[in-house]
Amino acid sequence: MKFLKQSKFALIMIATVLLWVKTYITYKATFHISTDNAMQEFILFINPISFLLIIFGISMFLKEKNRNRYILISSLLISGILYANIVFYRFFNDFITLPLLFQTNNFRDLDSSVMAEMHLTDLVYFIDFFILALIIYLKPKFIEHQPFTKINRRVFYLVTAAIVFFNLGLAETERPQLLTRTFDRELLVKNIGPFNYTLYDIYLQSKTTAQKALASSDDLVEIENYVRANEKSPNPKMFGKAKGKNVILISLESTQSFVINSTVNGQEITPFLNDFIKESYYFPNFYHQTGQGKTSDSEFLVDNSLYPLGRGAVFFTHSNNEFRALPEILSENGYFTASLHANNKGFWNRDIMYNALGYNRFYSMEDYEITDENSIGWGLKDIPFFEQSIQHLQNMPKPFHAKFITLTNHHPFELGEEDQLIEPYNSNSNTVNNYFVTVRYTDEAVKRLIEELKASGIYDDSIIIMYGDHYGISENHNKAMSQYLGKDITPFETAQLQRVPLIIHIPGEKGKTIEEVGGQIDLKPTILHLLGIDTGSDLEFGQDLFAKGRTDLVVFRDGRFITNHFVYVDGICYDKSTGEPTDEGLCGPYREKALTELEYSDKIIYGDLLRFFDEDGNIINKE
Ligand code: GP9
Ligand code: MN
DSSP, rough: OOOHHHHGHHHHHHHHHHHHHHHHHHHTTOOOOSSSSHHHHHHHTTTHHHHHHHHHHHHGGGGGHHHHHHHHHHHHHHHHHHHHHHHHHHHSSOOOOHHHTOHHHHHHHHHHHHHEEEEEEEEGHHHHHHHHHHHHOOOOOGGOOOOOOOOHHHHHHHHHHHHHHHHHHHHHHHHHHTTOOOOHHHHHHHHHHHHHHHHHHHHHHHHHHHHHOOEEEHHHHHHHHHHHHHHHOOOTTTTTTTTTOEEEEETTTOGGGHHHHHHHHTTESSSHHHHHHHHHOOOOTOOOOOOTTTHHHHHHHHHHOOOOSSSSOOHTTTSSSSOOOOHHHHTTTTEEEEEEEEEEEEEEEEEEHHHHOSSSSEOOOSOOOOOOEEETOOOOOHHHHHHHHHHHHHOOEEEEEEEEEEOSSSTTTTOOOOGGGGGOOOOSSSHHHHHHHHHHHHHHHHHHHHHHHHHHOGGGGGEEEEOOOOOOOOGGHHHHHHHHTTTTOHHHHHTTTOOOOOOOTTTTTTOOOOOOOOOOOGHHHHHHTTOOOOOTTTSSSSTTTTTOOOOOOOOOOOSSSEOOOOETTEEEEEEEEEEEEEGGGGGGGHHHHHHHHHHHHHHHHHGGGGGGGGGSSSSSOOO
């Protein structure tokens, strides 16, 4: 490797090594990427190299002055990409995708949250850049410019290409179908590195843009066959149980199931919900299935019984699509349909998407009196939100379908002292400490709403469905969570922590606890069947939670899945009763089904396939 020893490559090598080392340290220190074996660790270690060599190698074609400038600017830009992912990761525990960058409507409100995740000390993430700049400025002898020969360049790129294939080859053996059927971004970054991942994301973006134009009604046939084969007929005991009743949905912001029937500092966290559960149907093994679209993804799942997208928020990317959503169907059945949420109406593009989903009315920020006194963090506090919403409810035509979206229990979980009903927890994470306090507050707000509903006579005429929209505590807080729960947070526990409460209250019914697994995708058919509305012609992936003989499978957006007995994470099948890995074959049959569902659902959305489908469930040939 004589060429490497020649100092003419020195600057390229220095720039590469600096960023390589930094990226690897970031994997460990910031992204907390862990590996299961030496091979995975090796892939993780080498994966930044190929991209860096390709980029810095371009400098071989430049003159000295331009060469230095090019290397410096590239290094800064690459560091910028890494840093943007670091900040994003702190907040969302995920990596950036291109569609997210187009969600400009969300930026105003996100400002405070994002700023809270940026610190002056983050300058350490640019140390390598300063070192590089210093070296270039000092111009030591070993980086002196020497022209590259054609042979130099060829050898350089041959070696680089070999590294690329070596990396991809290892990754493919470690994780088959990595680039074709992987929905988990952490796995991608683990195997190909954050920079190649960014390129791959650009490729995916162009591919999905083309998908709609190329789609035709033929694509629906296979999907429809799959859906029809998986349909379960409703439970005759429950079908029509709530016929003609109002439908009140309450989206509990960031509420996870671990707070239910639990205490902090000896005090109940959700005293009201704990009581309410006793007179309702309660599903302790119900999971959120959201992706990057967070609350909007949960709304999408509940309304459409389709999966959200693996990249970006479908509320933003596909609001022009044809849907067959819950509000539209209820509207056709004589319901007035509304969503109530005291945030700016463009957040998550709701004002546009709600039209596509068939909401008759969106009560947003403009419909509420919001002052400094009655708001905190993201906006109007839940108690005044419900107080003011009752007025809207009373004015609605009946029967109505009203969805309330709460907000106070949102990161960073702020609450004024006067509203704190319990003491914060005591751990190294303020997020976790304060989370309990805001959950407790929302519990109180819901209690007051129910009292108001009773007082106004609406209660006995309504089914009330409460669900958690997504997790509130990310893996960044595992240490504090482990302290609170008194156990290690393994990948198995992390998956189990994605449980969110689901409570269904039907007037006149005693209710009970149903242990079978379920997910947000199952709510649409569940609700429609309770109202006595047939769903046989809908194209959807959920199954009525009360149906007999349901498939026990809950698929997460990143490909993890849960059954009544197993939890599947990252190639490992865990036995639920022990939390320990078991024979992978036991998860095998479910794995194929999970991937197929995600793929079919994506096809429907990317191809806008529901435009080829009429209300009666017939495929039509509309272009
Ligand atoms: C914003 C609210 C919170 O309107 O729904 O959004 P989230 O950050 O939870 O997706
Ligand atoms: Mn939310």
